[in-house]
Amino acid sequence: MENENEFLQLEDEIIKTLKNIYDPEIPVNIYDLGLIYEIDVDDDNNVKVRMTLTTPNCPLADSIIAEVQQKVEAIEGVNSMNLKLTFDPPWDENMLTNEAKLELGLL
Numbered sequence: 001m002e003n004e005n006e007f008l009q010l011e012d013e014i015i016k017t018l019k020n021i022y023d024p025e026i027p028v029n030i031y032d033l034g035l036i037y038e039i040d041v042d043d044d045n046n047v048k049v050r051m052t053l054t055t056p057n058c059p060l061a062d063s064i065i066a067e068v069q070q071k072v073e074a075i076e077g078v079n080s081m082n083l084k085l086t087f088d089p090p091w092d093e094n095m096l097t098n099e100a101k102l103e104l105g106l107l
Contacts, residue, residue, distance in 0.1 A: 007041060010077050014039055014047065017071050023053075024060050028103050030068070034095025037086065045079040047072055052091045061085075 018031040030036060030051070038050040049072065053061055065083060073081045093106070101107045 003043075006077075010045060010075070011039060011041055013075050013077075014041070014049075014072055017075055018068065021064070021067050021071060023064065025058075026054070026104070028096075028100045030064065032097040032100035032103075034091065034097065034100070045077055046082070047078050047080065048082045048084065050084045050086055052086055054091050056087050 015031060018036055019029045021030050022028065023030055023033060023035070026033065033054070035053060036049065036051050038048070040048040042048075049068065051068065053064065058064070065085060069081055069083050072078060072083075096104070096106070098107065
């Protein structure tokens with residue numbers, strides 16, 4: 001059970017880290033924007049993140065991806081980080097959390 005607890009703590013720490021990364025063009029963090037499709041942590045604390053961007057033509061894509069990679073790798077306990085960028089399914093406003101909708105004045 002202790003390993004399960006450590007796993008959940010690491011996953012929570014990853015989410016907390018992602019909630020501190022912002023799309024520079026939208027004043028909402030990438031997690032609440034719905035850009036994170038999947039977080040997977042294996043038994044060896046190797047992390048896989050599958051994410052998207054609001055548009056495939058995002059001019060700041062490289063900096064957002066680099067920031068996610070660097071900040072998740074820096075979390076204590078993370079062994080390795082594999083980031084996969086996808087546009088399937090494409091992002092849309094329905095992926096916003098209620099917090100993001102409130103922040104953007106959509107609620």
